[in-house]
Amino acid sequence: MANLAGAMAYDVWDGDDEFAAGRLVPLYILVNGQTSPRNTSLDLATQVVALPRDLNRLEPEYQDIVGRCGAWVSIAELSAFLHLPLAIIKIMVDVLLEQGYLGIGAPAQQQIQDLRLLETVLAGLERL
Amino acid sequence: MDRKSVKVVVAGGFGTGKTTLVGSVSEIPPLTTEEILTQASVGVDDVTGVEGKTNTTVALDFGRITISPDVVLYLFGTPGQDRFWFMWDEIAQGAVGAIVLVDTRRLGTSFPAVDYFERRGLPFVVAVNRFYGECLYSQEEIRGALELDPSVPLLWCDARDRDSSKQVLITLVRRAMSRLPVG
Ligand SMILES: Nc1nc2c(ncn2[C@@H]2O[C@H](COP(=O)(O)OP(=O)(O)O)[C@@H](O)[C@H]2O)c(=O)[nH]1
Ligand SMILES: [Mg+2]
Numbered sequence: 001m002a003n004l005a006g007a008m009a010y011d012v013w014d015g016d017d018e019f020a021a022g023r024l025v026p027l028y029i030l031v032n033g034q035t036s037p038r039n040t041s042l043d044l045a046t047q048v049v050a051l052p053r054d055l056n057r058l059e060p061e062y063q064d065i066v067g068r069c070g071a072w073v074s075i076a077e078l079s080a081f082l083h084l085p086l087a088i089i090k091i092m093v094d095v096l097l098e099q100g101y102l103g104i105g106a107p108a109q110q111q112i113q114d115l116r117l118l119e120t121v122l123a124g125l126e127r128l
Numbered sequence: 129m130d131r132k133s134v135k136v137v138v139a140g141g142f143g144t145g146k147t148t149l150v151g152s153v154s155e156i157p158p159l160t161t162e163e164i165l166t167q168a169s170v171g172v173d174d175v176t177g178v179e180g181k182t183n184t185t186v187a188l189d190f191g192r193i194t195i196s197p198d199v200v201l202y203l204f205g206t207p208g209q210d211r212f213w214f215m216w217d218e219i220a221q222g223a224v225g226a227i228v229l230v231d232t233r234r235l236g237t238s239f240p241a242v243d244y245f246e247r248r249g250l251p252f253v254v255a256v257n258r259f260y261g262e263c264l265y266s267q268e269e270i271r272g273a274l275e276l277d278p279s280v281p282l283l284w285c286d287a288r289d290r291d292s293s294k295q296v297l298i299t300l301v302r303r304a305m306s307r308l309p310v311g
Contacts, residue, residue, distance in 0.1 A: 044161070044218065045133040045202045072131050074202060076190055080159035085185065087164055105131030107222070115308055117199070118224065121134055122301045124195030128153070128294055 042090045044076040047105040048097070058101070065092055066101050134201045136300065137219050139245070140229030141237020145257040145287035146205035147189045149229060153293040154191025154203065162187045163215060186212055188219075203297075206241075216244060225251035225304045227296055229287065232256060232264045235273050242274050251304040253281040255296045 050069040058066065068081055079089040096102045138146045151158045162185045189205040204219045206212070220226065226245050230238045238254075245252040254276060256263070265273070267282055276282060281299050286292045 043133075043135075043222065044204075045135045047131050047133055047200065049131070072200075074133060074192075074200070076161050076188075076202065076204070077159060077192075079161040080190075085162050085164045086188075105133065115305065117132065117134065118301055118305045118308070120199055121195055121201060121224070122298065122305070124193070124199070124201070125294060125298050125301065128193070128290075 041107070042075055042093060043107060044079075044086055044090075045074050046107055047072045047074045048078075048093060048102045049073070049105075051101060051103050053101050055101070062092060062096060062101075065089070065096060069102060072105065130198055132199045134195070134199060135219065135223040136201060136203045136297065137216070137223050137226035137245075137250075138203055138205045138229065139216070139226050139238075139241035141231065141234055141241075143234075144229040144231045144238060145259075146229055149227070149255075149257075149285075149287040149293045149296070150189055150191040150203045150205050152288055152290045153193060153297060155193055156191060158189045158191045158205070160187050160189050186215060188215065213244075220245070220248060220250055223250060225253070225300045227300055228252055228254045230254055230256045230270070230274070231259060232262075232270070233259070235265075235270070239274060242276065246277070251300065251307045253283065253296065253300045253303055255283055255285045255287075257287045258284050 048069055049072045050066050055063050055066055064082060065078060068078055075089055075093060079086045097104055138150055140146055147158055164185050186207045188207065191203045193201045195201050206216055206219055228238055228241045256270065271282060281303055283296060283299060285296050
């Protein structure tokens with residue numbers, strides 16, 4: 001019989017322990033000369049889409065983002081495609097939303113209470 | 129605009145099959161994104177002094193399933209270490225629920241996840257990944273060890289198998305539906 005107590009032993013962090021003493025938080029980065037952490041409420045699953053706008057005045061890094069938004073795409077996908085950490089993508093997408101280059105989908109709900117949505121998801125999964 | 133994202137968290141200890149499960153049901157090969165972490169001292173929004181500190185990154189795998197023209201489901205495999213709470217917080221925020229994967233050889237590695245979702249009140253199911261087909265414990269033993277509420281679904285799966293992973297997802301969505309207030 002296997003040893004259940006042994007199996008319950010925690011797997012502890014086996015990487016370098018430089019951070020063991022403190023809590024880890026996302027790093028706020030300077031973007032576009034802004035030093036303050038923008039308080040973005042963007043969720044990593046929220047989707048955005050390009051709006052018909054002339055991109056000439058945008059910096060190349062921002063053009064790259066809009067260029068990836070021809071069809072609806074999530075913040076997490078943008079981060080993966082462009083190899084930029086989530087914290088940076090969020091700040092940049094926030095700027096693009098503010099300036100009207102991108103449109104935004106529904107935010108992830110605070111509390112999922114939408115039975116209709118869950119029924120849609122269930123039906124979708126059963127069709128897979 | 130009416131484009132909706134639905135989130136599902138895939139949690140569990142290191143090597144329990146999170147990335148494998150995400151990959152088996154996702155319509156795209158799992159993608160990886162990363163977050164940069166720094167050590168918080170006092171004020172989180174104090175950016176002075178960030179320079180010179182060593183930063184680290186944490187990787188996050190995810191996949192997607194297009195449910196309908198308006199709805200996309202995203203599956204996020206959380207970093208196993210329970211030190212990354214804040215990432216769990218963000219992923220769990222507004223999520224339908226969580227799948228906690230368990231490897232019976234190292235049951236304890238999934239306990240922090242069970243505890244976290246329990247405390248947070250997020251619907252979750254526990255899926256025992258049947259590595260090599262062996263099963264060391266009975267349902268009762270696993271429930272006991274993980275201190276599972278009797279109402280929490282516990283099922284066996286093969287994370288490499290699409291249908292098996294799909295069943296786990298379906299069980300989770302049904303569980304989430306059962307937890308909705310009636311009416
Ligand atoms: N035999 C077997 N191997 C598996 C199964 N699920 C995952 N693996 C393997 O276990 C290892 C860890 O899986 P992974 O998905 O990377 O775990 P994660 O750390 O939770 O993301 C990989 O080498 C997988 O190929 C399974 O159901 N059976
Ligand atoms: Mg993984």
